Amino acid sequence: MIQFLIAPDFPPQYFAGWHLLNTRLQRKTNAAIHLQTPASPQEEQALIASGTVDIIYANPFDAAQLVRDMGYLPLVRPVNKPDEMVIATAASQPLQTLEDIKPDMRVLHTENRDVKLIGLRLLEAVDLNEGNLQWVEADAFQAVARHLIDGDAEVGFFLASAYQGLSSLTLNQLRTLMESKITDISHVLLLHPRHSAQQEKLRSAFLEMGNDAAGQMVLEDLGLPEGFETLTQEDAEFMIDLMETLLD
Amino acid sequence: MRLPQMPVPELPHRQHELQFYEGFTQTVYTTDEEKQFPDGRLIVSSTDTKGIITHANDAFVIMSGWEREELMGSLHSILRHPDMPKAAFKDLWDTVSTGTKWHGYVKNLRKNGGFYWVYATVVPNIRDGEIQGYTSVRRKPSRSKVAELGALYEQMLAAERSAS
Numbered sequence: 467m468i469q470f471l472i473a474p475d476f477p478p479q480y481f482a483g484w485h486l487l488n489t490r491l492q493r494k495t496n497a498a499i500h501l502q503t504p505a506s507p508q509e510e511q512a513l514i515a516s517g518t519v520d521i522i523y524a525n526p527f528d529a530a531q532l533v534r535d536m537g538y539l540p541l542v543r544p545v546n547k548p549d550e551m552v553i554a555t556a557a558s559q560p561l562q563t564l565e566d567i568k569p570d571m572r573v574l575h576t577e578n579r580d581v582k583l584i585g586l587r588l589l590e591a592v593d594l595n596e597g598n599l600q601w602v603e604a605d606a607f608q609a610v611a612r613h614l615i616d617g618d619a620e621v622g623f624f625l626a627s628a629y630q631g632l633s634s635l636t637l638n639q640l641r642t643l644m645e646s647k648i649t650d651i652s653h654v655l656l657l658h659p660r661h662s663a664q665q666e667k668l669r670s671a672f673l674e675m676g677n678d679a680a681g682q683m684v685l686e687d688l689g690l691p692e693g694f695e696t697l698t699q700e701d702a703e704f705m706i707d708l709m710e711t712l713l714d
Numbered sequence: 715m716r717l718p719q720m721p722v723p724e725l726p727h728r729q730h731e732l733q734f735y736e737g738f739t740q741t742v743y744t745t746d747e748e749k750q751f752p753d754g755r756l757i758v759s760s761t762d763t764k765g766i767i768t769h770a771n772d773a774f775v776i777m778s779g780w781e782r783e784e785l786m787g788s789l790h791s792i793l794r795h796p797d798m799p800k801a802a803f804k805d806l807w808d809t810v811s812t813g814t815k816w817h818g819y820v821k822n823l824r825k826n827g828g829f830y831w832v833y834a835t836v837v838p839n840i841r842d843g844e845i846q847g848y849t850s851v852r853r854k855p856s857r858s859k860v861a862e863l864g865a866l867y868e869q870m871l872a873a874e875r876s877a878s
Contacts, residue, residue: 591751591854591855644754704760
């Protein structure tokens with residue numbers, strides 16, 4: 467049984483979509499594939515460390531460890547679906563721009579390290595850093611939005627796709643202060659090196675996912691309407707080098 | 715190898731004969747026009763081990779003012795502003811050529827003689843244990859750091875001039 471892990475940062479409305487995609491993947495590859503949807507980055511890391519993860523839809527931060535330290539092989543990445551982040555405040559707050567965020571303000575965030583990392587890099591431009599802000603952790607981006615609206619913090623960090631997936635009722639109570647436009651980093655699909663013989667077969671299965679109407683519908687339900695494109699070893703290495711520049 | 719020649723700016727400008735690390739001297743022009751770093755973006759470029767540009771993202775093209783075709787295959791020092799001390803770039807090359815990441819505040823020159831400040835990080839692209847090139851990622855710097863580093867670079871530049 468092949469274990470296929472999905473990083474736990476996707477909006478909850480995509481949960482069924484990942485299962486539908488996995489069903490199609492099993493049909494295309496004639497293999498039994500079990501979907502793993504860990505609830506937290508800690509659970510995800512424990513599964514990776516256990517050595518049982520065969521295919522992984524990984525965020526860019528984890529891709530570095532998976533490719534460079536564990537030898538995971540590149541398969542595909544979503545087309546035109548870069549990982550961006552949003553810095554937002556409640557509509558009821560007076561903050562209008564990043565310059566209005568001041569030291570000691572409270573920042574709501576989740577355990578998602580990519581989002582926090584990129585957010586910190588954007589805040590550097592206004593002399594803010596991890597040490598001069600107060601950090602308040604929430605268990606999901608929906609909770610970040612709820613606590614922001616309740617006034618539990620002045621600022622919230624979101625994965626852009628999760629932010630855009632919030633209900634219009636919620637979004638109307640928030641104000642975007644900044645959205646990143648990095649474009650060069652995205653989630654990637656990787657394969658454990660013990661399955662190297664299956665790399666091309668699995669890559670083709672993902673590339674062909676949208677070739678029929680039912681597959682296209684699955685991709686659209688997942689917010690990946692343009693499907694997947696090949697991820698080369700150099701593509702993965704380049705993205706990891708780029709992430710490396712954001713670490714400090 | 716030389717660089718594409720800058721056009722003479724329309725704005726009031728200064729002319730400099732700039733000696734490049736690669737061993738040639740070329741005329742460059744500077745104006746006082748600053749272009750602000752685009753919000754939320756990163757400027758990304760890669761070079762081979764000789765500093766020749768092999769990749770430029772859209773933000774890099776826009777901020778530099780050069781066409782993509784003019785940048786690709788050119789030396790990365792096409793961005794070098796005469797207000798930057800030589801010691802800063804020596805430190806960069808000495809650091810990355812040993813396989814280590816380099817950070818620094820840099821004033822870059824645009825094709826039209828204007829400038830923009832960045833906080834740059836350069837990482838060596840290590841493939842199969844060897845440095846194949848370098849990737850530079852620039853992000854928006856804080857104005858307080860720009861003021862601090864601008865003053866420091868002026869002092870370093872004055873020291874370099876008096877020593878030569």
